[in-house]
Amino acid sequence: MSAKKLTQLALLTAAALIIHTLEALLPALAPVPGIKLGLANIVTLFALYWIGPWEAALVTLARVLLGGMFGGSVSGLIYSLAGSALSLSVMLPLKKIVPPGYMFLPGILGAAAHNLGQILAAVAVTRTPGLFMYLPVLVFSGCLAGLFTGLAAGALYLRLKRKTDK
Amino acid sequence: MRDKKVRLVLAVCVLLALVSGIWTYLSLKPASRDSIVITVDGEVIYEGSGTESEPKRVTVKTADGENVILIDSIGVRVESADCPDKSCVRMGYLKSANLPIVCLPHRLVISFGGASGELDAVSQ
Amino acid sequence: MYKRVFAALLALMLCVSLTGCAKKETKSVSFFAMDTYITISVTCEDAQAALDWAQALVEANEKKWSTTLSDSLVSRLNAGEKEALDADTARLLRRAEEMRAYTDGAFEPGIYPLVKAWGFTTGEYRVPLDGETAELLRQVVPDNVRTENGETFLSGGMIDLGGIAKGMTGDMLTEGLKQRGVDSALINLGGNVQALGAKPDGSAWRIGIQSPYDDSVMCVVSVKNKCVITSGAYERYFVGEDGQVYGHIISPFTGRPVSNGVASVSVIAEEGAMADALSTALFVMGEQAALDFWRAHEGFDLVLLTDGGTLYVTEGIWNDLTKRSNGAVKQVCEIKR
Numbered sequence: 001m002s003a004k005k006l007t008q009l010a011l012l013t014a015a016a017l018i019i020h021t022l023e024a025l026l027p028a029l030a031p032v033p034g035i036k037l038g039l040a041n042i043v044t045l046f047a048l049y050w051i052g053p054w055e056a057a058l059v060t061l062a063r064v065l066l067g068g069m070f071g072g073s074v075s076g077l078i079y080s081l082a083g084s085a086l087s088l089s090v091m092l093p094l095k096k097i098v099p100p101g102y103m104f105l106p107g108i109l110g111a112a113a114h115n116l117g118q119i120l121a122a123v124a125v126t127r128t129p130g131l132f133m134y135l136p137v138l139v140f141s142g143c144l145a146g147l148f149t150g151l152a153a154g155a156l157y158l159r160l161k162r163k164t165d166k
Numbered sequence: 167m168r169d170k171k172v173r174l175v176l177a178v179c180v181l182l183a184l185v186s187g188i189w190t191y192l193s194l195k196p197a198s199r200d201s202i203v204i205t206v207d208g209e210v211i212y213e214g215s216g217t218e219s220e221p222k223r224v225t226v227k228t229a230d231g232e233n234v235i236l237i238d239s240i241g242v243r244v245e246s247a248d249c250p251d252k253s254c255v256r257m258g259y260l261k262s263a264n265l266p267i268v269c270l271p272h273r274l275v276i277s278f279g280g281a282s283g284e285l286d287a288v289s290q
Numbered sequence: 291m292y293k294r295v296f297a298a299l300l301a302l303m304l305c306v307s308l309t310g311c312a313k314k315e316t317k318s319v320s321f322f323a324m325d326t327y328i329t330i331s332v333t334c335e336d337a338q339a340a341l342d343w344a345q346a347l348v349e350a351n352e353k354k355w356s357t358t359l360s361d362s363l364v365s366r367l368n369a370g371e372k373e374a375l376d377a378d379t380a381r382l383l384r385r386a387e388e389m390r391a392y393t394d395g396a397f398e399p400g401i402y403p404l405v406k407a408w409g410f411t412t413g414e415y416r417v418p419l420d421g422e423t424a425e426l427l428r429q430v431v432p433d434n435v436r437t438e439n440g441e442t443f444l445s446g447g448m449i450d451l452g453g454i455a456k457g458m459t460g461d462m463l464t465e466g467l468k469q470r471g472v473d474s475a476l477i478n479l480g481g482n483v484q485a486l487g488a489k490p491d492g493s494a495w496r497i498g499i500q501s502p503y504d505d506s507v508m509c510v511v512s513v514k515n516k517c518v519i520t521s522g523a524y525e526r527y528f529v530g531e532d533g534q535v536y537g538h539i540i541s542p543f544t545g546r547p548v549s550n551g552v553a554s555v556s557v558i559a560e561e562g563a564m565a566d567a568l569s570t571a572l573f574v575m576g577e578q579a580a581l582d583f584w585r586a587h588e589g590f591d592l593v594l595l596t597d598g599g600t601l602y603v604t605e606g607i608w609n610d611l612t613k614r615s616n617g618a619v620k621q622v623c624e625i626k627r
Contacts, residue, residue, distance in 0.1 A: 076271070097171045105172070108179045112186070126273040127208030133265055136189035143183040213510075214615035286489070287329075288507060289518040289556055290481035290500040290525070 008051065009059055016043035016063040017070070024071060037145050038111055040067075044084075045091065045107055045153035049100050050160070053092045060084050078125060079118045086117030100157050107150015112142035193262065202242050202260065204235065205275045216242055216260070216278065228272045235276065242276060244269065316490055319345055324352045324456060326480025332467060333474040333490040340470055344463055348479070351462070354379055355455045357402065358411055368402065368448040372441040382458045382563075383435050383442070386451055389567035393583075395432060396571035398542035402450035403429040408547070410538045415528040417536065423545040430542055457566025460484035460517060464562075481525070484517035484562050494610070499593060501618040502553040508595065509603075509613045517562045521569035522554030523547065541574050550576040551597045553618070558607050559590035568592075577602075585627055595619065 001009075020040040040063060048056035064084050068077040090113040094106040115138035123131045204212040204224065212224050214237070221238040223245065233254065236245040241259040247269055254269035266277035318331035319341040328348060332340045354363040354376070366373055375383070386399045404426050409415035418426060431447030456479040464486045467475050475486040476495060485495040494514050498507035502524040511518060523537020527547075530536055536547040555572045557565040568590060572580040577596055584592055584604055591607035599620030603611055608624045 079270070094175065098175055099172065102172055102176070105175045105179055108183070109175070112182060122268075122270060126268075126270070126275065128205055128266075128273075128275045131266070131268065131275065133193065134268075136186050136193055137265065140183065140186035140190045143179070143186060210612060212615060213612055285498040285507065285510060286476055286485075286495045287478045287483040288481070288498040288500050289483045289520045290522075 005051075005055075009047075009055055009062075012043050012047050012059045013062045013066070016040045016059060017066055019043065020063060020067045021070065038114060038142075038149060039152075041087070041107070041111065041114070041146075041149045042153045042156065044088070045103055045110070045150060046156055048091060048095050048106075049103065049153075049157055053095065057088050057092070060088060079121045082121035083114040083117035086120075087111065087114035089113070100154060100161075103154030103157060104147050104150030107148075107153060108143050108146035111146025111149065112139045115139060115142040193265070201278070202237070203277055205277075207273050226272070226274055228274070230272050233269055233272060233274055243267070244276070247272070314490070317341055321345060321348075323348050324356070324459070324479065325358070328480060329476075329478040330463070331476045332472050334467075334470065334472040340467060340472055340475075343466065343470070344477075347462060347466065348459055351378070351455065351459045355382065355451050357450050357452065364449065364451060367442070367444050370444070372443040374440055375437075375442045378458075378462065380442075382451060382455065383449075385458060385563045386449075386454050386567070387433055387435065389454065389564065389571070390432060392587075393568065393571035393575075395542055396574045397453060397567040398430060398432060399449045399451060399454070400430045400432050400434055400447045401540055401542050402448035404540045404542075404545055405450055405538070406448075408536065408538075408540065409528075410526065415530075415536070417530045417532070427542075427545040430545075432542075453570040454563050454567045456480065456482045457484075457517070457519060457562035457564070460562035460566075482517065482519045482562065482566060485513055485515060488514040498614075499554075499556050501616055502595065503618050506616055506618075507614050508601065508616045508619055509593065509611055511558060511593070511607055512610045512612075513558065516558055516560055517565050518556055518558050519562065519565040519569045520554055520556040521573040522552075523549070523573075524554070539570060539573055543574075548574050548576075552577055552580070553595045553597050555580060555595075556593040557590050558592070565590065581625055584625065 019042070023037060023039050044056050044060045047059050064077070064080045068080060087110045091106040091110040094109065098105050119131060119135055119138060123129055201214060202216045203210055204226065206226060206228055211226065216237070217239055218237045219239060221236060224235045224237065226233045226235065231248045233247040234245045236243055243259045244254040244257070244267060247254050249269055249271040254267055254274070257267045260267050260276055260278065266275050268275050314333055314335055315337045316331065316333040317337035318329060320327065320329040322328070330341060330344045334340055353359065356362045357364055357368065359365060363373055363379060389397050390399060405411060407418050407422070407426050429447055431445070434444045434447045434449070436443055436445045460477050460479055460482060463477050464475070464484060467486055473487045474490050477484040483497050489495055494512035496510050496512055497518045498510045499518065499520060501508045502522045521539060523535070523539055526538035527535055539548050540546065541548050552573055555569050557569040557572065559565040559568070572583065572592060572594070575583060577594065580592065580594060581602060591604040593607065593611070594602040595618065599618060601613070601619045601622045602625050603622060605624055605626045613619060613622055
């Protein structure tokens with residue numbers, strides 16, 4: 001990997017980590033485990049379109065692992081990993097179909113998939129299939145959060161594109 | 167061609183949001199508080215009435231921590247927990263049959279009767 | 291192309307409606323009989339017919355076997371008459387004698403003179419004096435059913451089949467319902483619960499066991515094809531002038547109502563008649579003898595609550611039992627062979 005790329009990825013990871021940490025400080029939106037804005041996904045989406053799928057996956061993985069370690073809750077890692085894995089597997093193929101102007105689309109589906117992954121992991125770990133009851137709520141909130149992060153990532157991309165194309 | 171595919175994805179997103187939205191609304195119905203079940207790791211560790219005339223506390227100690235569950239005349243809620251995010255405490259009283267109170271780090275779930283509530287008969 | 295698809299769908303719909311799958315329905319009936327409240331629920335094609343038959347059977351059995359109805363078959367036998375028995379009654383008497391032998395007399399059909407003397411049949415309760423008790427015990431004649439030339443009579447003493455009649459009725463019901471093609475039913479004969487098969491959705495029946503002290507449920511057992519029959523003094527009792535509580539289950543050994551530290555015994559088995567008689571017998575035996583009896587015999591499980599609050603649960607039912615939060619149960623013990 002070139003030095004330039006390494007720096008790029010490191011910067012993106014750092015950005016994602018900062019967003020992640022700051023977001024954790026916000027009070028939870030609803031008393032439902034797992035409802036968060038997922039703002040760090042802005043970086044993932046952006047990296048996906050700006051650089052490429054592998055790099056986006058790398059940055060996300062690094063952010064999740066480091067975020068878990070810094071945040072102190074190692075047990076929560078499994079849920080984040082599962083969520084991110086499912087989210088990436090949905091967003092990556094979508095990049096080929098959806099142009100950057102419509103980034104909110106993979107944003108929505110990626111966020112919904114992320115929450116689905118988290119529930120799947122939670123059910124598997126706690127062995128309570130009853131948790132599936134949370135599915136509609138989390139998928140819906142995922143759609144809303146994903147729309148927001150997708151729009152943000154899209155706006156960021158277009159802004160930067162204009163700047164670098166000049 | 168790209169345009170058609172994008173429209174398809176858009177349609178899927180809209181559909182997903184609509185379906186999950188409606189489903190969420192429907193699933194938030196309040197439920198009868200006749201009986202509740204507390205499980206850890208899927209194993210039932212407490213089963214009983216969802217309301218008690220005298221406040222009753224159930225302390226659940228797991229390898230990862232402790233939750234104190236309060237059952238009073240209003241219903242059941244987690245009074246205190248030593249998990250990092252305490253979302254289980256912030257959930258307040260168990261209201262909906264479909265959204266159990268969950269403490270994920272402790273793998274604790276409090277839900278209404280469910281499989282355990284309805285009895286088919288009582289032998290006496 | 292669409293026309294073909296449409297035609298195919300139409301044909302499919304016609305086929306489905308023509309097969310006219312008969313629909314299974316779940317229905318239940320509740321009524322008073324055998325001195326208690328009875329509820330029967332069945333799931334099958336002609337549920338109403340099955341229920342009508344079931345109710346008729348229960349009421350017919352009551353007419354034959356009740357000791358309180360003066361013109362019942364059993365009452366006439368107790369009056370010393372000779373009767374030609376129908377097959378069901380013969381079966382009941384036979385099974386009662388088998389259970390008496392099986393429990394070494396702890397279940398004693400001949401207990402009737404004592405039950406009568408204590409007033410449990412009329413409601414005019416009284417406490418017999420000690421001398422009277424000795425005499426009454428002499429009136430308990432075990433194995434007193436004789437048959438000669440097709441007629442049956444008692445060779446002394448009197449019989450009370452209350453401790454086994456409901457169980458036998460439950461067995462007759464499940465057998466008859468099975469013959470009618472029913473594979474899911476729940477029979478509740480005043481607290482004697484018998485389950486045929488599983489619930490309509492295939493899951494196990496959830497049957498609670500009541501606390502002897504109030505209307506709450508102590509624990510829940512999940513069963514298929516089994517009955518859950520409970521005995522305890524709390525079902526019928528009176529308080530004597532001396533302030534003591536006297537329950538309706540009288541020991542054939544002491545001649546007095548059982549008071550041995552057992553609050554209630556529940557037997558879980560496939561056969562209702564056996565479970566019914568056994569629950570009474572085990573209650574009479576007491577905690578230690580009951581558990582020893584279980585260890586020495588097969589074919590049933592038991593749940594026993596002592597006055598001290600210990601709930602004994604035998605290993606066969608342990609995994610299918612969930613305890614409820616209940617003040618009556620202070621600790622739960624699994625009993626293994």
